[in-house]
Amino acid sequence: MKFxxxxxxxxxxxxxxxxxxxxxxxxxxxxxxxxxxxxTKGDRVIVIDGVxxxxxxxxxxxxxxxxxxxIHSREMNVAEPMHQxxxxxxxxxxxxxxxxxxxxxxxxxxxxxxxxxxSRMQKQSFNRRRAEAILISAVKQSGRSRIPTLDEPTLFEDxxxxxADCKIICHEQSSESERLLDVLAGKPSxxxxxxxxxxxxxxxxxTEARAKGWKEVWLGERRLRTETAAVAALAIANxxxxx
Numbered sequence: 001m002k003f004x005x006x007x008x009x010x011x012x013x014x015x016x017x018x019x020x021x022x023x024x025x026x027x028x029x030x031x032x033x034x035x036x037x038x039x040t041k042g043d044r045v046i047v048i049d050g051v052x053x054x055x056x057x058x059x060x061x062x063x064x065x066x067x068x069x070x071i072h073s074r075e076m077n078v079a080e081p082m083h084q085x086x087x088x089x090x091x092x093x094x095x096x097x098x099x100x101x102x103x104x105x106x107x108x109x110x111x112x113x114x115x116x117x118x119s120r121m122q123k124q125s126f127n128r129r130r131a132e133a134i135l136i137s138a139v140k141q142s143g144r145s146r147i148p149t150l151d152e153p154t155l156f157e158d159x160x161x162x163x164a165d166c167k168i169i170c171h172e173q174s175s176e177s178e179r180l181l182d183v184l185a186g187k188p189s190x191x192x193x194x195x196x197x198x199x200x201x202x203x204x205x206x207t208e209a210r211a212k213g214w215k216e217v218w219l220g221e222r223r224l225r226t227e228t229a230a231v232a233a234l235a236i237a238n239x240x241x242x243x
Contacts, residue, residue: 010048022060025066034064044057054076056074057071086113087113089115089116089226090195090197092197099130109238113148120201131150167191168233170216170217172218180236184240193230198225
């Protein structure tokens with residue numbers, strides 16, 4: 001038995017609460033199913049485990065304190081892109097803008113998110129628990145089956161030392177700048193993108209990244225906010241790589 005994603009509600013259940021033919025809902029998802037959605041025995045639901053599994057289920061037991069569903073069928077990597085895109089984005093002073101980026105990054109297929117600590121940023125920490133909740137909610141809403149990896153805040157020099165088939169740093173136009181689609185022309189399977197904080201990257205950081213093989217990309221004449229640049233670059237890259 002398989003259900004269309006538009007017909008049923010989606011829930012996140014960690015892998016250790018999923019057996020061969022049963023799913024035991026965690027407390028928060030149980031409360032949401034019983035109290036908010038008022039689901040009953042026999043209702044169809046879709047469960048994701050956050051690591052690629054999607055399970056098409058039917059509620060067997062549902063009370064205010066427990067919910068158990070029977071698994072009828074399962075699939076792997078539903079709505080997941082074939083390529084991997086890591087987004088390293090400067091932490092933002094305004095939490096709401098950072099959280100907007102997190103949500104959109106999930107919807108647009110990012111596989112890994114790295115809060116970037118660079119020389120011009122004004123903030124070096126974030127609320128991890130809230131960030132993880134946003135990622136889970138966005139995965140359920142978007143129909144994906146994997147929760148992107150969320151790193152701890154990472155220094156710029158450590159990020160630029162990481163390897164990928166294609167390494168892109170978004171920056172204002174210069175003699176070294178290229179078009180995003182030109183850099184992606186070879187359809188790389190792993191892409192790493194760097195987006196700076198409100199103040200952008202320093203020239204020293206650009207020089208360091210260039211020395212390690214990062215390609216400068218210019219996103220247009222208009223100055224974009226950090227989260228706008230990240231969403232624009234990710235949307236363009238994901239759409240092009242899926243063609």
